[in-house]
Amino acid sequence: MEIYLIRHTKPNITRDTCYGQADLDVVESFHDEAKCIREYLPECIEKVYSSPLKRCRQLAEHLFPEHHIHFDDRLKEINCGEWELKLWNDIDQDILKQWMEDFANVVIPGGESYTHLYERAKAFFQSLHPQFKRIAIVSHGGVIRSILSFIENVALVDSFKMFSLFYGCVVKVEVKAQQYAHTILYNRQPVEG
Template sequence: MKDIYLIRHTTPAVGKGICYGQTDLDVTESFMDEADIIRQHLPSPFSSVHSSPLQRCSRLAEHLFPGQDHQIRLHNELMEIHCGQWEMRSWDDLPKEEVEPWMKDFVNIRIPGGESYLDLHQRVTKTFTRIREDAAGQKGPIAIVAHGGVIRSILSHITGTALIDSFKVFSLHYGCVIRVYGPPEGLQYEMLSNQAPLEKEQHKPKSFYSGNAD
């Protein structure tokens, strides 16, 4: 199987403590520096590039693979989890009667007006499998530029990790680069770059970090 490089987007322009998923956030002023670090861990050329259509991913794909813009394929299925009625609201302001049940079973319970983690996992793994199958006749590696939830879902899929454990098992910082390799029946992964930011990400409830997240 062709190597697949999973690339998480750079730091998004959003305040701390804000719940976001499919909101189309811009990148920050550190975008170029973060992208340069990512590029150091990528081979060249790639046979195909796939990305979430949200600009924090698509802009990175265009920047990392200049001259291959026509080959960048955007997939709605690679977008982050849909946070529904919680999008762009402070976690502290969300109704406890909605958040607490979700915290206990975020895999199966849907965010009001949005998705569960299982919903995301199902659409992501179908798309990941299709990307792999479509690349069967290609020579070079494949790039997927996506979000933390999407990449955790893929890693859970290939390693057999329970979704409930994925935030504890896979610590993924902005701009991380992961190489997936091996035969289809025994995929493995290698973390190539995963630099911790100066400040910890704070776009989940504080209790989520202490319990289920990185």
């Protein structure tokens, strides 16, 4: 089985804003970004899953217009709760510091921890049916990083330095006899400007 993990394109939000499950739109370069992603996907994808959030849904529908897309809440980004769409500087800095020091376990007020995200992403990944040989999953950085942490047995605290994933990245996961191997097919850092 081959599983293609695809991160959504650049969302329309400033870098100084905290976001997770906010239903953001994408920037004007969407079609150019999607064209780059498409070059790294095989023709014969059998099943497509996506986060229901707009930035993923729009990409999944654009890349796979002939498919029925299966939307799954387990593929949503981390729930940022009370911090959603707040400027990072406007968040209580003491609480933010506690979270930054142990983001894997500390629960965002009104939201979830990275471990919660990891557990739901892992449950989704383990539920994939082996009858499909090529699967595409359009999701978010946190979800893809969680899946890679699971298959590579990487501690969540190390996942950001182990898996640097830019918008629009494509990661191929091969599954053979319950053994996993991943290859980053496309992961270009965007030019700021």
